[in-house]
Structure formats: C-alpha cells, structure tokens
Amino acid sequence: MPERNVIRSIMVETPSKPGNLGRVATAIGSVGGDIGDIVTVQIGPFTTMRDITVHCENEEQLHAVIDAIQCLGGGIRVRTVSDDVLRAHEGGKIHMKSKMDIRSLADLRRVYTPGVANVCRVIQEEPEKARIYTSIGNTVAIVTDGTAILGLGDIGPVAGMPVMEGKAALFDRFAGISGVPILLNTKDPDEIVRTVKTISPGFGGILLEDIGSPHCFEVENRLKEELDIPVMHDDQHGTAVVTLAAVISACRCAGVDLKEAVVGQVGLGAAGLAICRMFLAYGVQRVHGVDLNEDAKKRLAAYGGEPLDSLEELMQTCDIVISTTGVPGLIKPEMIQKGQVILALSNPKPEIEPEDALKAGAGFAADGRSVNNVLGFPGIFRGVLNAGAKRITHEMLVVAAEAIASCTRDGELVPHPLNPKVHREVARAVEEVAGRGL
Ligand SMILES: NC(=O)C1=CN([C@@H]2O[C@H](COP(=O)(O)OP(=O)(O)OC[C@H]3O[C@@H](n4cnc5c(N)ncnc54)[C@H](O)[C@@H]3O)[C@@H](O)[C@H]2O)C=CC1
Ligand SMILES: CC(=O)C(=O)O
Numbered sequence: 001m002p003e004r005n006v007i008r009s010i011m012v013e014t015p016s017k018p019g020n021l022g023r024v025a026t027a028i029g030s031v032g033g034d035i036g037d038i039v040t041v042q043i044g045p046f047t048t049m050r051d052i053t054v055h056c057e058n059e060e061q062l063h064a065v066i067d068a069i070q071c072l073g074g075g076i077r078v079r080t081v082s083d084d085v086l087r088a089h090e091g092g093k094i095h096m097k098s099k100m101d102i103r104s105l106a107d108l109r110r111v112y113t114p115g116v117a118n119v120c121r122v123i124q125e126e127p128e129k130a131r132i133y134t135s136i137g138n139t140v141a142i143v144t145d146g147t148a149i150l151g152l153g154d155i156g157p158v159a160g161m162p163v164m165e166g167k168a169a170l171f172d173r174f175a176g177i178s179g180v181p182i183l184l185n186t187k188d189p190d191e192i193v194r195t196v197k198t199i200s201p202g203f204g205g206i207l208l209e210d211i212g213s214p215h216c217f218e219v220e221n222r223l224k225e226e227l228d229i230p231v232m233h234d235d236q237h238g239t240a241v242v243t244l245a246a247v248i249s250a251c252r253c254a255g256v257d258l259k260e261a262v263v264g265q266v267g268l269g270a271a272g273l274a275i276c277r278m279f280l281a282y283g284v285q286r287v288h289g290v291d292l293n294e295d296a297k298k299r300l301a302a303y304g305g306e307p308l309d310s311l312e313e314l315m316q317t318c319d320i321v322i323s324t325t326g327v328p329g330l331i332k333p334e335m336i337q338k339g340q341v342i343l344a345l346s347n348p349k350p351e352i353e354p355e356d357a358l359k360a361g362a363g364f365a366a367d368g369r370s371v372n373n374v375l376g377f378p379g380i381f382r383g384v385l386n387a388g389a390k391r392i393t394h395e396m397l398v399v400a401a402e403a404i405a406s407c408t409r410d411g412e413l414v415p416h417p418l419n420p421k422v423h424r425e426v427a428r429a430v431e432e433v434a435g436r437g438l
C-alpha cells in the first residue's frame with residue numbers, strides 16, 4: 001500500500017438527489033483518492049453538504065481529486081478543502097488545568113490565600129516536602145532550542161512548539177506526567193545550561209528535545225552533572241532504548257545472537273551516536289557508522305565503533321542497518337541485502353519506506369512512526385519520578401528496552417504505543433532499578 005500522508009476534509013455540495021454521493025465517491029476513487037469518514041453536515045430541500053475525508057499519496061493526487069469532483073457538473077461542487085491536522089492544532093494541544101474544585105469561599109481560602117501561606121512555610125522549613133505539597137515532582141520541562149526539530153532541521157523553537165506540545169500530550173496520556181514546553185531563544189550551550197538550571201526548581205525532571213548535535217552532547221552532560229534531578233535528551237537515549245528493543249525483537253524472531261550481529265548506523269548525530277553507544281554498551285562487538293561529518297565519525301571511534309567511508313560499504317557489510325539522517329529516500333532499494341534488518345527512523349519521512357525495503361529483500365523493516373521514542377520516554381520518567389531518583393542511568397535505559405521488547409508480540413518489532421502495558425512495564429522496570437540505587 002502506498003503511503004497516504006496528505007489527508008484533507010473536502011466539503012462537497014450536491015443537489016439533494018439519490019446517486020450524487022455515489023458519483024462523488026467514484027470520482028475520488030478514479031484518481032486514486034482513498035475515502036475515510038463521510039459526515040453529512042446539512043440536508044436541505046435543494047442541496048446536501050458532506051464533509052468527506054480523503055487520503056492522498058501527495059498534493060498532485062489531492063488536486064486531481066478536487067478536479068475530478070468539480071468536473072462532475074450537474075450542481076456538484078467542492079465548497080472548501082481543509083487540513084484536519086492543522087485544524088486539530090488550532091489553539092494548541094495542551095492546557096494547564098486546576099485539580100481543585102473552586103466553588104465556595106472556603107475552597108478559595110484553601111486553594112489560595114490565606115490557607116496557602118502555611119503550606120509555603122511547611123516547604124520553607126522542610127524543602128523536601130515540596131514533593132508532597134506541590135506538582136513539582138510530577139512535572140517535566142520539555143526543553144528545546146529548535147535546532148533539530150524532527151528531520152526538519154534548525155527551524156527555531158517556536159516552529160518546533162507543535163512537537164513539544166505533542167510530547168507533553170504523550171507524557172500526560174501515557175504516564176500521567178505534566179510536560180511543560182520550554183522554548184529557548186538561544187543556541188549557545190552556556191546560555192542553555194544556565195537557563196535550564198535557573199528554571200529547574202519548578203521541575204521534577206528535564207527532557208531535552210530536538211536539540212541538534214554536537215552541542216546537545218555538551219548541554220546534556222553538563223546538566224546531568226550540575227542538576228540533582230533526572231535529565232535525558234530524548235533524541236539520544238529515548239531513541240536508543242526503542243531501537244535496542246526493536247533489534248532485540250528482530251533477533252529473537254530470526255534466531256540471531258545480537259551480540260554477534262554487525263550493526264550499521266547511518267547518521268551519527270544526536271540519535272545515531274546514542275544508538276551506537278547503546279549497542280556497544282550492550283555487548284555488540286561490531287558497530288559501524290557513516291556520516292557526512294568527519295567529527296561525528298571521530299566521536300563514534302572514540303566510543304569503540306568503526307566508522308566506514310561510504311553508505312554503500314555499510315549497506316554491504318551490516319546485518320542490521322539503522323538510519324537517522326533526516327534525509328528521505330537516502331537508502332535505495334538496490335542497496336538492501338537479503339534478510340537485512342532495516343530501521344529507517346527519520347521523521348517525518350524515512351530513508352526508505354519499510355514496504356520498499358521488504359520488497360527489496362529485507363528480513364524486517366520499520367520506520368520512525370512505529371520505532372519511536374514515544375515507547376520509551378513516558379515510562380522512563382514515570383519510573384524515575386516514582387522512585388525520586390536524581391539521574392537516569394545506563395542500566396535503567398537497558399531495562400526499559402528489555403521491558404519494551406517483552407511487550408512485543410511475535411512477528412512485530414515493537415509494541416503498539418497505545419498499549420498501556422508497555423508504558424506501565426517500562427515504568428515498573430525503571431523504578432525498580434532506580435529504587436535499588438537510592
Ligand atoms: N524515530 C524516532 O524515535 C526518532 C527519530 N529521529 C530522527 O532522526 C533524524 C536525525 O535526528 P537527530 O539525530 O536529532 O539530528 P542530528 O542533526 O543531530 O543528526 C543528523 C546526522 O545525520 C548526518 N547526515 C545528514 N545527511 C547524511 C547523509 N546523507 N549521510 C550520512 N549522514 C548524514 C548529519 O551529519 C548529522 O550528524 C531526524 O529525522 C529525526 O526525526 C530522531 C530521534 C527519534
Ligand atoms: C520522534 C522524535 O523525537 C524525532 O523524530 O525527533
């Protein structure tokens with residue numbers, strides 16, 4: 001099945017006569033458009049309005065669908081075309097809400113002044129009580145400088161806000177954590193570190209998101225060093241956790257010993273280098289990598305990986321290939337070796353579509369929609385916050401990966417993110433390890 005990423009709602013007006021909806025549906029199908037929901041918005045004596053959701057492979061096909069409907073004539077007309085995803089973002093995706101019902105004066109005095117003053121005093125006398133009497137221990141800052149928003153590049157923090165709101169929505173949905181987007185109008189590591197440290201008292205943890213390499217490495221290392229709350233760069237470690245889980249599942253299914261497999265990483269930025277480090281620390285003997293940037297290759301070598309000169313060489317020598325370059329279509333079907341595991345993880349478009357990789361002979365293939373750090377970060381933070389841990393360790397990341405793999409059904413690489421069990425199991429495994437370290 002081809003990808004159908006262009007989804008639009010088309011408002012169609014037809015004369016109120018039987019058969020017209022069928023004509024519209026046939027016109028849409030005749031140019032390859034796929035119909036989703038059909039909602040009848042208004043039935044009048046003369047005309048009927050329907051909102052038809054149409055899934056198309058690209059913008060050209062969408063235009064062909066609109067032309068095909070307009071060409072029907074006989075009073076059939078396209079009234080509006082709207083983008084459901086854009087519409088769903090109107091007003092943003094998140095909202096800070098009160099947990100208290102404020103209906104009476106007594107409620108008001110309990111929630112706010114004068115009652116609140118005593119709670120302040122209690123915390124002043126015993127600061128650790130903030131964990132009990134405030135939301136700080138259940139709130140994570142989602143911090144970006146906008147320099148590597150998905151694979152879209154340095155588009156700035158405000159343009160990256162929909163991603164940060166998305167992460168906050170996922171934190172809430174899968175782990176009951178309040179995620180607060182923090183958009184930084186600076187790319188300077190010193191200023192980022194200083195700002196995050198300054199605002200840190202209000203948070204139980206820090207999730208760094210879509211901060212580009214190489215400055216993300218310095219920022220994360222310094223914040224981990226200098227703060228006594230958990231800090232994790234999701235594009236590095238959340239991605240590495242989920243990738244390890246997917247590869248554990250693929251090896252289990254294929255009866256292969258992961259530690260003996262040859263792993264190849266295409267793109268050694270934030271995600272790519274962390275994935276390599278994760279495999280090396282897990283005991284994989286041979287981890288190769290390619291990048292356009294020589295410094296990125298040197299960083300891999302410093303961790304014990306082996307840089308290669310070309311993508312072609314990597315594709316020929318590796319059993320498992322993972323790509324995080326942000327370059328759609330970088331891996332050509334003719335490069336795929338029979339039986340290879342291909343994880344093309346770039347968002348919003350992968351280096352090769354999984355269907356094309358499988359058609360070209362891959363044993364397993366997936367993209368960034370399924371092998372996605374959403375499977376890791378909510379449970380990882382739930383676990384450390386529950387335990388009151390001050391940091392996220394390598395052992396916690398490994399048990400998180402193993403928990404994800406343990407929730408994966410035979411024949412699949414990762415569990416479905418809407419399966420609540422996976423987030424619960426990740427949280428449980430991380431909390432257990434975190435609890436031992438306290
Ligand atoms: N599926 C998932 O959960 C995740 C996916 N990603 C995706 O990974 C991609 C990269 O993200 P980051 O690592 O944060 O960005 P980054 O900017 O830190 O790293 C990208 C790296 O790819 C290299 N690169 C670019 N073109 C290349 C080419 N033709 N050949 C070899 N190397 C090339 C760059 O030099 C850079 O080192 C993005 O598209 C992002 O959406 C990132 C994190 C999670
Ligand atoms: C999923 C994610 O974090 C990314 O593509 O950057």
Ligand SMILES: [Mg+2]
Pocket residue numbers: 150209210234235
């Ligand atoms: Mg990201």
